[in-house]
Amino acid sequence: MQILSKVWLFCALLLISSIANANANLTIEITRGSDQALPIGVVPFAGNEGMSEDIAQIIQDDLERSGLFEPLERSAMFEKPSQADDVEFGTWRSLDVRYLVVGRAEQAGSGYQLQFDLMDISGQRRMIGETVTANANDLRGAAHYISDQIFEAITDIRGAFSTSIAYVTAQGLGDNMQFGLYVADADGRNSQQVLTSDQPIMSPSWSPDGRKLAYVSFETERPAIYIQDVATGQRVMATSFDGINGAPTWSPDGRRIAMSLSKDGQPEIYIMDIGNRSVERLTNSNSIDTEPAWSPDGRSLLFTSDRSGGPQIYQYSLGSGETKRLTFTGNYNARARYSPDGDQIFLVHRSSRGYQVARQDLDGGRLVVLSDSTRDESPSVAPNGTMVIFATQQGNNGVLSAVSADGRSSFRLPAAQGDVRDPAWSPFLN
Numbered sequence: 001m002q003i004l005s006k007v008w009l010f011c012a013l014l015l016i017s018s019i020a021n022a023n024a025n026l027t028i029e030i031t032r033g034s035d036q037a038l039p040i041g042v043v044p045f046a047g048n049e050g051m052s053e054d055i056a057q058i059i060q061d062d063l064e065r066s067g068l069f070e071p072l073e074r075s076a077m078f079e080k081p082s083q084a085d086d087v088e089f090g091t092w093r094s095l096d097v098r099y100l101v102v103g104r105a106e107q108a109g110s111g112y113q114l115q116f117d118l119m120d121i122s123g124q125r126r127m128i129g130e131t132v133t134a135n136a137n138d139l140r141g142a143a144h145y146i147s148d149q150i151f152e153a154i155t156d157i158r159g160a161f162s163t164s165i166a167y168v169t170a171q172g173l174g175d176n177m178q179f180g181l182y183v184a185d186a187d188g189r190n191s192q193q194v195l196t197s198d199q200p201i202m203s204p205s206w207s208p209d210g211r212k213l214a215y216v217s218f219e220t221e222r223p224a225i226y227i228q229d230v231a232t233g234q235r236v237m238a239t240s241f242d243g244i245n246g247a248p249t250w251s252p253d254g255r256r257i258a259m260s261l262s263k264d265g266q267p268e269i270y271i272m273d274i275g276n277r278s279v280e281r282l283t284n285s286n287s288i289d290t291e292p293a294w295s296p297d298g299r300s301l302l303f304t305s306d307r308s309g310g311p312q313i314y315q316y317s318l319g320s321g322e323t324k325r326l327t328f329t330g331n332y333n334a335r336a337r338y339s340p341d342g343d344q345i346f347l348v349h350r351s352s353r354g355y356q357v358a359r360q361d362l363d364g365g366r367l368v369v370l371s372d373s374t375r376d377e378s379p380s381v382a383p384n385g386t387m388v389i390f391a392t393q394q395g396n397n398g399v400l401s402a403v404s405a406d407g408r409s410s411f412r413l414p415a416a417q418g419d420v421r422d423p424a425w426s427p428f429l430n
Contacts, residue, residue: 026188067409
């Protein structure tokens, strides 16, 4: 597949889809669990009856979705303590539970106070506990916050359950197609529409502070890059050069956007200064260069190029201007993204089974296929590096899937109906 055709692949897939009544909220389906997951119990919170959200269930779903935990079924719980002093360690040891979450909810004015404790059953101790105040309309956010605290206390890795994802949907058929850009919680719930258009939308990319999105829109009947404030909806057109304006991605300092432009002929990698809108060309070859991605330290860029005869991943050093090929396994590797620590890249790799998400170590170059589907694209890495979300096919529809960075667990986030594509995982939001 030529790189140029891949630039337009997203549009083609959307335009041939037959979709009706798409639901922008996504639902989670666990597709593969890890055999090394830690057993944990999340007891229903006392006082949760009559509340609009089941706090313990949200926490349990978050932890299970990470692939690092295997929650105990509620039906197997002999006791349902609500605070640390009520926990009988022997009871939970007999159920092979290693960690236990207990809690209670109390109404406080128009909102709630959620008190939780995390217990180490084998160590017979309370690890952490906190009281969280939540508005009645933000109970899910409070539950995700609690999940983050639990996850970090056990793993020493910052939890990413309170982050967001952006994605594109499509509805309709033929000339009646409608495209939407949405932002939702990391579990696919609480979706909010950022943009709607009767022309394709592509390649959303978060600013490092999580307040803005850059994306490609065809609303002027040719691709242009826009920057939009998520909260206010205010936006500006950043580029609208002749030819391709594609694949925007923010620098870690939020001052620049890398992109692929064909204004001078072949698609090449450029950097735009957001302040003055000036653009600087980085690559200069007879090949097609696209899909840039910044390193965490802002000193280099990944990009996809067919200069070796087929799509492969290259690294451009902003200091020296040196370009180095990184991928050598197989004849198709594209759309790479760095891990947050900069030690690995995640990409789409074509194997004998199709297009799959893979991980490659930058030290040694070993490539490992992570996903088990066959039509994957657009991987985006969680800000804590534990999961990768990507677009794939389920039947005739595009859906979002995620796989752990070690490949041991995965889940899917399909819409009730419709086509969902081009996910982008937000940075930490505070």
